[in-house]
Amino acid sequence: MVGLSDKALWECLSQVSDPEIPAISIVDLGIVRSVRPCADGGCEIVITPTYSGCPAMHVIEENIRQVLQAGGMENIQVHTQLSPAWTTDWITEAGKEKLRAFGIAPPAQRAMRTSGTIDISALSVIDDVEIACPQCGSIKTRLISQFGSTACKALYRCGDCLEPFDYFKPH
Ligand SMILES: [Zn+2]
Known part of the structure; x- marks a missing residue:
């Protein structure tokens, strides 16, 4: 099975909008910290919530899965990383x-x-x-x-x- 490239993964993720501000994507906000295609054709996505306990985080995780599955991706792992904490400096x-x-x-x-x-x-x-x-x-x-x-x-x-x-x- 051939997975998506780094670039294709980022492009997919830039279609995931922030639940609180739909005009802006989670990539624009700097919520997505890293993407890594895995050897099994799957991928690992690391996200950092805009603040800890952000209730929108589950929605974001679900949306990431949906977009990547629609792009033909399987074995999607989404990890939440709380440290270092998200900062507005990460907004592109x-x-x-x-x-x-x-x-x-x-x-x-x-x-x-x-x-x-x-x-x-x-x-x-x-x-x-x-x-x-x-x-x-x-x-x-x-x-x-x-x-x-x-x-x-x-x-x-x-x-x-x-x-x-x-x-x-x-x-
Ligand atoms: Zn004015």
Whole structure:
């Protein structure tokens, strides 16, 4: 049995969207850490959840299996790796573009990681960084709330187009 190449595996995985932000794939988010074709024609996929205990992880695993099975893959092993913890630094440039197109401002800074795990519920942004409005690009934006649609996002409002938007907090 001939398995899929590395490249084909990555291409398949880039069709798996994030359950919370369907506009962005798990590859764009940096959730997929490694892919390895195995000698038996199967493959081993290593993923790191965006935060530990992420309930979407089972959905992601299932979606990975479905996409790879549809691509003719058998013996799919999906491993979850919790350390090192996922960071917004792993979001690709293409991923940041897709976030913007989806109306979410991507992290404007690198994560200031102090230790392995972070408490998402205590994650806050310091309101001294210019965050560009994903709708109109204006930097006349203002922090409204430390928490947006999810704990890992903050809520901002644009002073030009007046639209509120989520900002993905660097972490
Ligand atoms: Zn705007």
